[in-house]
Amino acid sequence: MIRIIIHGCNGKMGQAVASAAAADPDIQVVAGIDKFPDSKQNPFPTYGSLSQCKETADVIVDFSTPAALADLLAFANERKIAAVIATTGFSQDDIKLIEQASRSIPIFRSANMSLGVNVMLELAQKAASTLGDEFDIEIIEKHHNQKVDSPSGTAYALADAINQTLLNSKNYIYGRHSKNQRRSKSEIGIHAVRGGTIPGQHTVLFAGSDEVLEITHTAYSRQIFALGALRACKYIVRKSPGLYGMKDMLNEQAAVTNINSDNQQALITINNIPDDTAAIAKIFQSIAQQDINIDMISHTTPVNGQLSISFTVPRKDVGKAIEVVNDLETLLPTISLNTYEGIVKLSVEGPGMAQQPGIAAKVFSIMAQQNIKIMAITTSETKISYIIHQLDEKKALEALMEAFEL
Numbered sequence: 253m254i255r256i257i258i259h260g261c262n263g264k265m266g267q268a269v270a271s272a273a274a275a276d277p278d279i280q281v282v283a284g285i286d287k288f289p290d291s292k293q294n295p296f297p298t299y300g301s302l303s304q305c306k307e308t309a310d311v312i313v314d315f316s317t318p319a320a321l322a323d324l325l326a327f328a329n330e331r332k333i334a335a336v337i338a339t340t341g342f343s344q345d346d347i348k349l350i351e352q353a354s355r356s357i358p359i360f361r362s363a364n365m366s367l368g369v370n371v372m373l374e375l376a377q378k379a380a381s382t383l384g385d386e387f388d389i390e391i392i393e394k395h396h397n398q399k400v401d402s403p404s405g406t407a408y409a410l411a412d413a414i415n416q417t418l419l420n421s422k423n424y425i426y427g428r429h430s431k432n433q434r435r436s437k438s439e440i441g442i443h444a445v446r447g448g449t450i451p452g453q454h455t456v457l458f459a460g461s462d463e464v465l466e467i468t469h470t471a472y473s474r475q476i477f478a479l480g481a482l483r484a485c486k487y488i489v490r491k492s493p494g495l496y497g498m499k500d501m502l503n504e505q506a507a508v509t510n511i512n513s514d515n516q517q518a519l520i521t522i523n524n525i526p527d528d529t530a531a532i533a534k535i536f537q538s539i540a541q542q543d544i545n546i547d548m549i550s551h552t553t554p555v556n557g558q559l560s561i562s563f564t565v566p567r568k569d570v571g572k573a574i575e576v577v578n579d580l581e582t583l584l585p586t587i588s589l590n591t592y593e594g595i596v597k598l599s600v601e602g603p604g605m606a607q608q609p610g611i612a613a614k615v616f617s618i619m620a621q622q623n624i625k626i627m628a629i630t631t632s633e634t635k636i637s638y639i640i641h642q643l644d645e646k647k648a649l650e651a652l653m654e655a656f657e658l
């Protein structure tokens with residue numbers, strides 16, 4: 253159970269977080285803080301200031317106002333509890349304060365807790381990297397008539413992400429009222445619309461010659477932000493001091509999304525190959541000439557001028573592959589061959605693996621605990637593949653699935 257304090261609990265978002273928390277069996281709201289503590293009836297103690305709050309908590313979640321930041325950070329630091337900061341409208345000095353505090357406590361900060369906007373940030377960066385030099389970029393955000401800060405924190409986050417992709421070559425222009433001059437190429441225009449109850453909409457518009465690309469995210473309720481904030485609480489509570497954001501959380505959660513096993517492969521190891529690239533090329537050329545498809549390749553570093561190479565081929569082609577290697581013995585007399593047909597290739601993959609250290613350590617620790625021997629390993633940015641004996645397949649898969657909660 254994670255115990256949270258909601259800072260700004262009587263506001264629109266504070267109330268949305270309280271409702272989402274009530275429906276989450278892993279979260280308990282131990283207290284709320286609000287400048288107007290009596291403006292709502294809450295099922296948890298509600299105080300007018302942080303200094304009155306004596307409840308013990310794991311995380312403080314902030315949807316309040318930038319003016320409350322210093323007290324919030326002092327409270328979290330004194331109690332040594334993590335903070336999820338969702339408030340927007342911070343100044344550069346405020347952001348420095350948050351960075352400073354994150355040296356002592358774990359802090360999660362995001363101007364937008366929804367999943368969609370965080371995918372949108374990446375889409376906008378991708379579009380900017382292709383279109384940015386030739387297309388004009390404008391950001392339009394629409395929010396309810398109670399919103400105080402303008403432009404929205406999300407609009408800034410989108411502009412910053414795009415500008416970073418474009419090597420900070422753009423400057424921001426906020427509206428064009430009374431500017432009687434043409435738009436320059438180096439601008440990102442940012443425009444805020446306020447009205448009614450709109451929970452939040454952001455559009456990035458790439459306008460080119462005779463074509464326009466628009467990327468739009470629409471929030472239909474505040475629940476998406478509340479659920480994102482609770483997800484952030486569960487993430488930040490087990491972190492060491494530092495500043496974290498949605499990208500860190502989503503990458504970590506996407507570090508391993510898939511585990512596959514393939515028992516249609518055989519492993520071939522060629523030992524004592526001369527440490528000569530031409531010899532390695534010759535081996536793979538000969539195999540290719542027989543139309544044999546190779547999957548994994550791993551090799552040892554040379555010792556005494558010789559190395560070993562292991563690779564997998566479809567089981568049906570093992571006979572052909574052995575013949576090829578035997579035929580090479582005249583040209584490469586030192587080589588010797590081992591084949592293993594009773595093997596399985598396991599692949600552990602996930603798009604966030606590239607940004608997440610420790611996945612290989614976790615995978616192979618699990619294999620070690622299960623006493624499973626590893627016969628070959630290859631990796632890509634998003635995948636670790638390795639060979640084990642087929643008798644170990646079931647216990648390896650069960651242990652991996654449990655450890656990565658798949």
Ligand SMILES: NC(=O)C1=CN([C@@H]2O[C@H](COP(=O)(O)OP(=O)(O)OC[C@H]3O[C@@H](n4cnc5c(N)ncnc54)[C@H](O)[C@@H]3O)[C@@H](O)[C@H]2O)C=CC1
Pocket residue numbers: 259260261262263264265266285286287288314315316317319320337338339340341362363364365366401405477
């Ligand atoms: N990161 C995200 O995904 C989202 C962020 N927000 C941001 O959250 C903030 C709050 O938004 P809303 O709930 O719509 O505003 P709101 O005005 O409805 O709520 C703010 C609450 O904070 C309280 N408050 C003001 N000063 C305080 C202080 N010194 N100590 C404690 N409480 C104080 C107010 O009394 C109010 O109840 C805004 O900055 C908004 O932009 C809003 C939605 C999503």
Ligand SMILES: O=C(O)C1=N[C@H](C(=O)O)C[C@H](O)C1
Pocket residue numbers: 340363364365395399403404405406407451452453
């Ligand atoms: O104030 C709001 O409502 C919202 N604020 C955040 C922002 O400023 O970007 C996030 C969301 O758009 C709703």
